[in-house]
Amino acid sequence: MRAWEIISEIARTILIMSATGGIIALLLFAIKPLCIGLIPSPTLCAVKLIVPVNCPATKR
Structure with missing residues (x-):
């Protein structure tokens, strides 16, 4: 493979x-x-790692 083909595949x-x-x-x-x-609050708070959401367990 040529260099430009490798760069193209990476891109x-x-x-x-x-x-x-x-x-x-x-x-x-x-x-x-x-x-x-349907899903417990701690489990939903784990989603906060991926998608920024309001997590009631972290509010004090």
Whole structure:
């Protein structure tokens, strides 16, 4: 492989990973309001590591 082919593959991989991460974040952000009564609060707070949300356990 030539150098430009390697760089092209690296750029393609980064773009695919970024798009996939964005889609997963959007899905988590959309699903969280539906899960408020179904999933325990500590579990929902773990989602805060991925998607910034208001976590009642961290408010004092």
